[in-house]
Amino acid sequence: MIERRxxxxxxxxxxxxxxxxxxxxxxxxxxxxHMNTDMGKGIYLESAxxxxxxxxxxxxxxxxxxxxxxxxxxxxxxxxxxxFYSSAYLQCTLNELAKYPASASLINSVNLSPSAYxxxxxxxxxxxxxxxxxxxxxxxxxxxxxxxxxxxGILELLLRYQYKSI
Numbered sequence: 001m002i003e004r005r006x007x008x009x010x011x012x013x014x015x016x017x018x019x020x021x022x023x024x025x026x027x028x029x030x031x032x033x034h035m036n037t038d039m040g041k042g043i044y045l046e047s048a049x050x051x052x053x054x055x056x057x058x059x060x061x062x063x064x065x066x067x068x069x070x071x072x073x074x075x076x077x078x079x080x081x082x083x084f085y086s087s088a089y090l091q092c093t094l095n096e097l098a099k100y101p102a103s104a105s106l107i108n109s110v111n112l113s114p115s116a117y118x119x120x121x122x123x124x125x126x127x128x129x130x131x132x133x134x135x136x137x138x139x140x141x142x143x144x145x146x147x148x149x150x151x152x153g154i155l156e157l158l159l160r161y162q163y164k165s166i
Contacts, residue, residue: 001037004030012047020048024119031121035131042120049117050085056112070100 004027011020024043031037057071074096082089126132 001027001030001034005043008043008045012045015047015051017048020045028119028121031123033124033127034129035123035125035127035135037123039121039123042118044114045117045119049112049114053085053112070097073100 004023008020008023008027011023014020027043031039057075074093077096078089078092081092126135
């Protein structure tokens with residue numbers, strides 16, 4: 001699973017959406033077929049999010065506005081303050097955009113849901129691989145041990161009851 005997760009992150013970094021989707025599909029098939037494959041909090045496609053956000057920002061910055069290119073102005077103010085994309089950078093950009101009376105459709109076009117870039121797959125409780133059959137064998141052995149201990153206990157009680165009268 002770790003190799004498949006790394007392949008997804010590598011494909012996301014390259015930027016080929018079709019390859020990324022194929023690697024995600026491989027990861028999903030593996031996780032859904034094997035027990036105990038824990039995705040944790042899932043896998044987040046950060047590079048894809050950043051590409052899509054920047055594309056929306058460029059698209060929005062090309063629109064005309066009476067104040068000029070307010071997105072370019074916001075980037076000029078916020079980009080030197082931050083080395084990489086973060087929520088603080090986004091908040092700075094939104095604060096700078098709020099200073100200018102822009103149309104609501106442009107501001108809404110820059111909002112992008114990060115949850116769309118989070119992928120979480122769940123593993124089955126049981127699968128028909130070595131681990132699954134080992135679990136079945138262990139449960140059967142445990143049932144046999146419990147049945148054996150119960151029968152020995154009942155037999156001992158019967159013998160005590162039978163020989164108590166002698």
